[in-house]
Amino acid sequence: MRCMPLGLLLLAACGGQPEGDAAPAPAAPAVPPKLADMTAAAGIDFVHVHGGHGKKFLFETMGSGVAADDFDGDGRPDLLFLQSGTLPPGEFSAEERQRADHAEGQTARLYLNQGDWHFRDATAGSGLDTPFYAMGAAVGDVDGDGDRDLYVGAFGRSRLYLNDGHAHFRDASAESGLHDPPWTINGAFFDADVDGDLDLYALSYLDMPIGTNRFCGPSKELRTYCHVDAWPGLQHHLWINDGQGHFSDGTEAAGMLGVTGKGLSVATSDLDDDGDIDVFVADDSTPHLLWRNDGGGHFTNAARQAGVDFNGEGRTTAGMGTTCSDLDGDLDPDIYVVNFQQEANTLYRNDGRLFFTDVSASSGAGLPALPFLGFGAAAIDIENDGDLDLYVANGHILDNVEKIEDLTTWKQVSLLFLNNGRGRFQLAPKDWGPSLSEPRVGRGLALADFDGDGDEDVAVNNNSGRPWLLRNDAATGHRIVLRLSGPQGRADAEGARVTLTAGDLTLRREIVGGTSYASSSSHDLVIGLGDATRVDELVIRWPGDGETKLGPLAADCLYRIAFGGELLGSEPLQPGAP
Secondary structure (H helix, E strand, O other): OOOOOOOOOOOOOOOOOOOOOOOOOOOOOOOOOOEEEOOOOOOOOOOOOOOOOOOOOHHHHOOOOEEEEOOOOOOOOEEEEOOOOOOOOOOOOHHHHHOOOOOOOOOOEEEEEEEOOEEEEOOOOOOOOOOOOEEEEEEEOOOOOOOOEEEEEEEOOOEEEEEOOOOOEEEOHHHHOOOOOOEEEEEEEEOOOOOOOOEEEEEEOEOOOHHHOOOEEEEOOEEEOOOHHHOOEEEOEEEEEOOOOOEEEOOOOOOOOOOEEOEEEEEEEOOOOOOOOEEEEEEOOOOOEEEEEOOOOOEEEOHHHHOOOOOOOOOOOOOOEEEEEOOOOOOOOEEEEEOOOOOOOEEEEEOOOOOEEEOHHHHOOOHHHOOOOEEEEEEEOOOOOOOOEEEEEEEOOOOOHHHOOOOOOOEEOOEEEEEOOOOOEEEOOHHHOHHHOOOEOEEEEEEEOOOOOOOOEEEEEEOOOOOEEEEEOOOOOEEEEEEEOOHHHOOOOOOOEEEEEEOOEEEEEEOOEEOEOOOEOOOOEEEEEEOOOEEOEEEEEOOOOOEEEEOOEEOOEEEEEOOOOOEEEEEEOOOOOO
16 A cells, blocks of 8 residues: 555555454354453563552552653654662651662663564663652653653652663753652643743652651551642642753743642643643642643643633542543543542533533543542544544552452452543443453553554553553554654654544544653554545644645555654554454
8 A cells, every 4th residue: 555645545445344242152262352462472571569568658559650652763662661669668768768779679661662562671771770769751852852751750859861862861860950859740741932842841749758657547457548638739840941951940930839739640732722732730639720821931720710620519539640632523622530439530521712611420431430540541542433532540549448448449440431423431341351351550551553553552550560561453443643743853743733634524633741640652643534545634733833734645554744744754554453
């Protein structure tokens, strides 16, 4: 098949047939899962260790995230699983906490994608093989050299790593100007002041010195992790980039100083459709934040006016993870927040002009989550039918919750909410994949097309256990993949918005920063087209300014497009797995 941007389109039939839903005859083999577990076969042998010694430090149960992106520049998304690690027993001091050797040999693990569902452990010598208590990762080209760098939030000292383009990282934290809050979950890279480089919104959580840990539990014999109300929240920070990867604290100048929260997830998106990037922050048991950008890098917290500071019942929620995408097909980004057990997940429908309505109950995306405690959250077109579904990784924070509540478990299954195309959701059957039926302690979640077949696969980091690496075999529709480079040679075009028409289908997608929980997904835009075999028109609104129109474009192809609109190349997507 040829992938052509204009003129004659030579198209091949879509490989594979959708599996039926009917039960197989007794003698026939079982229907294969639509989310196939590839973890062991791919060579992923990582195991998360939270390092608890019975003192129930809250950070033990909050880790960790996962990052999926092309770190070595070969065009294939790689994987970074973040590690907590074994902590020394007892009430260690704040000075000890700052040391990098607490983890006693446990480190993050970097796996480079070799193709055909094989990953190579490249941790040794990567610069990421230093033990520390890592929480989450943000990915972005902070120094503008065309490769993807890393910001890793931590309990203790967070780190900025600069990539040499070959997945070798240098710890540039000391020279970067980034200060060190005591507990940072994650961050999001985006161009806050529209000057062409990536700034950083760093998401701080709790002011929890080790000495303030207390005994919590229903009895003296049963200790549990304390609720977040036991500690105050922290000031989040906006760090302004000088274009070379050096940052200054722009929190006060941006109008954000003095607004604290207990931040767990952040998403950067043009929520009011005015051409600049806004910031939504999901806070834990404190009001959510919505920082509206005035176009010049000054922000106003518009969460109350927008109707997203509380849920529709006027209550705060746990706000573990969030995703920001057009979930109802009306061409503006909605906000989805996953919450604590017995708190329905919250879907805020974007009604335009920065007004949102809580449609959690009527959409079907809220109430089925009541028995679960959500962390990672992602919008994914699992079937490539043109609408966005929702994947949620669940797991309780209390590792002994079964001793307290009869109907609750520490390990929990993931949930996959299938979209009917109009923003109404129902749960996928459990036999779609092992992650939907086998309980684990889900935390970070990231998406990427790991096998190059034009659908998004799923990676989940599970607390105190093995991760999930799931191949998407549910996608039967046509698709298009867009790889957009950013201004001034930057690797990715964070903040770019794409609107496409394909027959009767009109879709809008955006390269959104942050989202999920403590994790970072691939920046490639993977867009399902359903039955459409071509894109009639593709309109890209670039971050900052400028618009590009392309089309017609063949479906089932990957297109590489430079900032400003130059088509750098295209190639057919690989056929999907049988």
